[in-house]
Amino acid sequence: MPRNPSHCSFESSVKHLLHTNVIPSAQECARIPDILVQPRKDLATIEEEIQRTQQKLDELKYRREVLATDIDAHLALLSPVRRLPDDILREIFVTSLASTHNAIIASREAPLLLCQVCSDWRKIAFTTPRLWSSLHVVVPTEPQLQDTIFSLAQQWLARSGILPLSLSIGISFAVLDEDHTAVFPFLELMLAAQTAGNPSNSQSPLRPIIWTGFRNGFTPYPLPLPPS
Structure with missing residues (x-):
């Protein structure tokens, strides 16, 4: 509410001087x-x-x-999703995966995002191999984080069962300049995933892997593609 400049909220003998340049x-x-x-x-x-x-x-x-x-x-408690069978939830979970890139190790995207909702969803997600059959690994620049990411990638691929894989690796030139061998454990892990579910003496074909490449165009050696 606008106020009258000459008004004062209490009794004052100098209110006529207020808001003026007059010297008291x-x-x-x-x-x-x-x-x-x-x-x-x-x-x-x-x-x-x-x-x-x-x-x-x-x-x-x-x-x-x-x-x-x-x-x-x-x-x-009344939410219909609570009553969905696990198989339906699995299908919904799979549709939540990114469609433009391999899944990443990040809590903001499926499948890790799904694992944060509740223990039941985490259990269902962990036992749904299709959620873990694609992976993009970014090799950290910090050596101490490389072991952590490697361990997470190892657990990730273990949950994929024997499904065909879609894999990619991101590695910066800074990492390559510092230690080009940092990428080798990740490549070896991905190559080892080919034999998942196959006994050493089995004559069954190796597990197919779709190799979608390296960022920065660095590919030390090729990975096999699945048969067309």
């Missing part, structure tokens, strides 16, 4: 501290009231959040 006299300057005694007390009272009101508002907001959370939790 010595007597007027001497009166100003006395004029402000009660207004300052009133201001302190208002600030205390605001603080009490804010505390009450914060309490109400907290209670609202708790109630809303509990209501949502109850409504979630």
Whole structure:
């Protein structure tokens, strides 16, 4: 609400000087501290009231959040997805995979994203080989992270069963310049995945792998493609 510049919210003998460039006299300057005694007390009272009101508002907001959370939790019990058979969920999970690139080791995308929803979904995802039959591995620049990513990739491929694989590797020139052998364990892991599910004396063909290549165009040696 706009205010009249000449208006003052409390009684003041110098209000005619407010919002002007007029210099107050010595007597007027001497009166100003006395004029402000009660207004300052009133201001302190208002600030205390605001603080009490804010505390009450914060309490109400907290209670609202708790109630809303509990209501949502109850409504979630009615969700139809809870009643879907595991086989249907598996099909839905597979359709959530990226269609333009191999799956990546990242919690923001399927299949790892699905594993974060609940323990039941994680169990279903872990036992759905199609979710793990594609993989793009980015070789980290930090050596200490390479072991972690290698271990995750190893677990990933183990969940793929004996399905054909689609694999790719991303490696920066910085990694190659620092240690070009850093990529070898990942390549060996992917090549070893060919024999998954095949006994050493088996005459069955090796597991097919679709090799979609390296970023930066670096391909130390080729990987086999599945028969057409």
